[in-house]
Amino acid sequence: NAGVTQTPKFQVLKTGQSMTLQCAQDMNHEYMSWYRQDPGMGLRLIHYSVGAGITDQGEVPNGYNVSRSTTEDFPLRLLSAAPSQTSVYFCASSYGPSPLHFGNGTRLTVT
């Protein structure tokens, strides 16, 4: 099993550009989520999904969009990048109430 795979590892965007961060898991996990990590802030939940076709907002959803058309994939879209979205983004998955598995992260810089 590859676990949780995030691409790309690094990305630089200009203000106003859009992009999609990819996340895929091969463990048949029903729960998937996106977090952002900023210095001194811990991890904050952006969006999450409890199954294919079901998504909901977390603590900091503004400026981001998600969809869950398959169990395996949970992409995160930045609609119009802003410098405040410079962060490290983590995707995570789990099967019900069980240990959460994280991907290796995407480091995004918006200039």
Add this chain to the structure above:
Amino acid sequence: GIQVEQSPPDLILQEGANSTLRCNFSDSVNNLQWFHQNPWGQLINLFYIPSGTKQNGRLSATTVATERYSLLYISSSQTTDSGVYFCAVELTGANSKLTFGKGITLSVRP
């Protein structure tokens, strides 16, 4: 929302020493997990421990849900234990909305 406080914020140990990391939370929870973020940024799940005590090698964790705290014990620390330790909690038991503490930065000196 639920508040998660971790202490101490920073910890420096000499290799071989023991330590206790604390996580306090403001409401009853059905889901509590400890994570280690290594110096390369990878997040590793250490324990899924909504209540009780678990051990994994040199690490052990105890959650006292009725008193709203959890402890992570590291014994005979090694330099590879360095990194940031996060506690995360969730009210319903599922992993849909975990709230993370700000983390404890541990440095183990050789």
